Amino acid sequence: MSHISRPVKAIRNQENADARRERWRGHRQARRAEFVEAAVRAIGTYGAEVGMDDIAAEAGVSKPVLYRHFSDKSDLYLAVGEWGTKLLMERIKPALEEGGSARERIRRIVSTYLSVIEEYPELYRFVVRRNFADRPVHTDPVSTEKTIIANSLSRLLGEYLRSLDLDSGGVEAWSHGLVGMVQASGDWWLERHSMSRDDLTDYLTKIIWFAIDGVLRSGGVVLDPDEPLEFPPDLELVEGEGPR
Amino acid sequence: MSHISRPVKAIRNQENADARRERWRGHRQARRAEFVEAAVRAIGTYGAEVGMDDIAAEAGVSKPVLYRHFSDKSDLYLAVGEWGTKLLMERIKPALEEGGSARERIRRIVSTYLSVIEEYPELYRFVVRRNFADRPVHTDPVSTEKTIIANSLSRLLGEYLRSLDLDSGGVEAWSHGLVGMVQASGDWWLERHSMSRDDLTDYLTKIIWFAIDGVLRSGGVVLDPDEPLEFPPDLELVEGEGPR
């Protein structure tokens, strides 16, 4: 079992001086990315319940090729999740860097999030509603992605609170909670579309601001939600601590 | 195809006067419940990734028997979800009826929720983290259960706001959001246990109160979170409008 012929993914970390390995490094990454994109396309076409065969077909290859680049279905799914998270973060980033008041910032982030899930509903469902009860928890793409976002928020919020000398003990819980809140609302909205995106954005912005405002007030800090914030916006992906 | 021999679940709504059908009514319900409980037990034993065979074995029967009572895996899962929701609501109900201040009530609900998921972690994972991307959305047990809870909250909150003559347009979004927030935090906590249940309860209570307080304030109503509430607590399951 240990001597499979030419295992692509069995990357031995040892200093294998053979340049024949190095030659392919870049290519392998490119191929993986190519397959992820094919998967995204396939999801758009067939919906969230695509099979590996379909994805392989979409990529123009047969299944085993796929399995040379992804150890597993979950592995692929995880990669797709990363792709989505990256997309989301790229969209959110400019929304953040633009500055503005607290309320404006919140509003832009929420609005951006809703736009993205509205634009890629199938992908969204695929990533966020498909779970892997048959896998160890820490490999679950969804919680991984959510955790990454929540951790970013956590860091941002934590730094902010600490800069104001406030207790930041609840920051992690709150971050995960807020992320969950937006996700759940978005989920609900996506299925129903019972209000306009703008309205939902307003409501969510409101309640998020209320929550943050409450935390600040309880620490004795009163902030005008419409006053421009000078706090440096450096929301970045913090992969540091995944789920478990 | 239309004339399968003796299909249990093909209940013809027509007035079939034959008493031979009626004789079994109660029994069938009892059996279903029995199987659901077996499923719950099996989930506890084997974890969230149980197969139908295991569940059947746990119930002491073979698979086809199971399939006479549940059309589908999702059908069983849905029933398990209902079982869990019922359990949760039964625990929450007394916590609500006890009255007390707003903060106390919030705290009790959150605390109860966390206790329950801590007590049935496998069941929780099974119900909440397992999804059905291969099924139409509206049959998804998770969103069904979450929706039921959110709807209950929605009604409660809506009535409350309306009784104060406040705008209740965001109530649905907020309810789904709050439910999602608690769920996400609980999820995160369950995987890590990086703080005590009491601490998490405190943090969540805080932020939920802030959110509600903000909504009230923005409508010109100021409420002392520690003042006893006289509002009648009648949180009930509102199945009215499931997902989609």
Next chain:
DNA sequence: GGTAGCTGTTACTTCTGGTAACACGCAACG
């Protein structure tokens, strides 16, 4: 020239949700 690391294929195994086809028991019905 030999070999490592890719490219790719077809055809298989495995696992599991779900079904077909059978046989029996018991009470209602005529």
Next chain:
DNA sequence: CGTTGCGTGTTACCAGAAGTAACAGCTACC
């Protein structure tokens, strides 16, 4: 009474998708 309807249960199978085995060819390093 025998028949019929509805439940009990079984074993053995089907179907579909994840994942693997075993093959073969190409190119660049050694």
